[in-house]
Amino acid sequence: MQPTTLTRRRMMFLGATSGLGLATLGRWPAHAAAPWPTHRGDEQSERFIGEMLHVGDPLADAVVAELVLLGSGGKKLLQSGIAQGLKSLADPPPALAAFLRANETIPPWVTPSTYTGGSRTFMSIPLPAHALTLALGALTHTYSSPAIAAVLIGTGELIKSTQRRLLETTDWLLRCMQPGALRVGGSGYVATLQVRMLHAQARARTLANGWDVAAFGTPISQVDLVRTWLDFLPVSYGCLSRLGYDLTSAEISDLYRTWWYIAHLLGIDPRLYRRITDHTTARQLLTVVDATNQPPDANSRALVTESVRATSGLFSLATVLPPISTETINATFRHINGDPIADLYAIRRTPAQALIPPTALATRNARTLARAIPLTWNTQIKFHESLTETFLNLLPTSAYASGGYAHK
Numbered sequence: 001m002q003p004t005t006l007t008r009r010r011m012m013f014l015g016a017t018s019g020l021g022l023a024t025l026g027r028w029p030a031h032a033a034a035p036w037p038t039h040r041g042d043e044q045s046e047r048f049i050g051e052m053l054h055v056g057d058p059l060a061d062a063v064v065a066e067l068v069l070l071g072s073g074g075k076k077l078l079q080s081g082i083a084q085g086l087k088s089l090a091d092p093p094p095a096l097a098a099f100l101r102a103n104e105t106i107p108p109w110v111t112p113s114t115y116t117g118g119s120r121t122f123m124s125i126p127l128p129a130h131a132l133t134l135a136l137g138a139l140t141h142t143y144s145s146p147a148i149a150a151v152l153i154g155t156g157e158l159i160k161s162t163q164r165r166l167l168e169t170t171d172w173l174l175r176c177m178q179p180g181a182l183r184v185g186g187s188g189y190v191a192t193l194q195v196r197m198l199h200a201q202a203r204a205r206t207l208a209n210g211w212d213v214a215a216f217g218t219p220i221s222q223v224d225l226v227r228t229w230l231d232f233l234p235v236s237y238g239c240l241s242r243l244g245y246d247l248t249s250a251e252i253s254d255l256y257r258t259w260w261y262i263a264h265l266l267g268i269d270p271r272l273y274r275r276i277t278d279h280t281t282a283r284q285l286l287t288v289v290d291a292t293n294q295p296p297d298a299n300s301r302a303l304v305t306e307s308v309r310a311t312s313g314l315f316s317l318a319t320v321l322p323p324i325s326t327e328t329i330n331a332t333f334r335h336i337n338g339d340p341i342a343d344l345y346a347i348r349r350t351p352a353q354a355l356i357p358p359t360a361l362a363t364r365n366a367r368t369l370a371r372a373i374p375l376t377w378n379t380q381i382k383f384h385e386s387l388t389e390t391f392l393n394l395l396p397t398s399a400y401a402s403g404g405y406a407h408k
């Protein structure tokens with residue numbers, strides 16, 4: 001591959017600092033002769049990552065192009081095709097038919113436990129812990145990418161859209177994690193395809209607004225998508241583990257198999273996720289993917305600041321979640337992200353931080369005990385499932401469910 005402005009700018013951080021081997025892509029003289037680090041993937045896989053920075057979501061992008069030609073009726077066709085299936089459309093336009101066919105075709109690696117295993121793992125952890133780690137851990141990592149932050153900052157008024165994003169991402173995640181909801185036509189399936197189309201619309205709009213492809217690659221590229229997918233896995237569950245919510249290796253394995261299917265529905269290239277089976281392999285991929293980003297910029301800082309502020313709003317929204325103080329939010333942020341990241345985002349230090357390690361230890365011990373008694377463990381899972389359902393019913397209808405790129 002020829003060196004481009006893109007590979008230079010997005011990969012400069014890595015090439016200049018860590019010597020992971022992306023030198024080959026940008027032909028960095030200092031590294032060109034160095035042997036490839038044996039535990040850091042191979043040149044071929046990194047060339048692949050370079051190529052994926054230029055790929056969006058061909059199937060969904062074609063639907064967006066088709067919708068422009070179809071006019072106002074197109075959106076209705078899309079919505080009913082997603083919710084009721086390809087069969088429900090009398091004369092589907094070709095790109096929409098191809099999109100729906102691909103999603104309704106079940107990959108050979110899907111088994112019945114794909115629809116329930118990850119859900120059980122997720123539901124073994126209480127909702128407030130998920131809400132906190134999503135808002136303060138996963139999204140903080142998502143926003144730390146200047147390439148992702150730039151797209152998001154361009155999509156609407158910062159404060160309003162950050163609050164909405166937190167709420168709607170929580171909504172989407174909980175829908176996907178309900179048992180069986182990812183089956184074709186289920187609420188997680190429908191929500192994920194709606195989000196995928198929202199991405200394709202945002203990609204088209206961002207490109208039309210003069211996005212600098214040479215500097216950042218395709219907006220919402222395959223690399224950005226898989227990076228965000230990883231935010232829901234090793235990043236989120238790493239944060240949860242720091243709060244005492246550990247998983248067994250069987251639970252982790254179930255989780256990844258369910259998330260393969262989510263990746264499939266989100267339009268992520270299987271070559272990016274099929275070999276990711278646990279947190280170790282996920283972190284290896286994350287290291288390579290993160291290497292394509294420069295450090296967090298002003299957009300990242302603005303998004304993280306607003307997301308932290310929006311956390312208390314999320315907790316005050318529904319009676320299912322307990323009210324949460326700013327002290328607790330700041331202490332949790334520091335604990336799960338560490339002081340260097342907390343300092344970067346100017347999160348205040350608080351004495352409340354000292355309470356988190358003993359609480360995490362108590363949580364860890366309680367989980368070990370509960371897991372040893374199947375009846376207790378299953379009752380806990382059922383209880384979390386019913387709380388999640390109540391919470392979802394209390395949330396306002398998500399804008400993404402309207403099937404349009406409504407936010408500007």
Ligand code: HEM
Nearest residue numbers: 148151152155165168169172195202220224225228229400
């Ligand atoms: C696993 C990958 C991802 C998931 C699960 C995901 C999830 C979501 C969800 C639930 C929404 C609807 C809520 C909302 O409107 O914010 C959304 C919208 C959106 N997402 Fe993603 N996302 C992913 C990756 C990305 C990436 C990499 C980008 C790149 C910038 C991105 C950009 C957007 C944009 C622009 C919108 C539309 C409106 C907005 O929030 O400003 N997403 N996404």
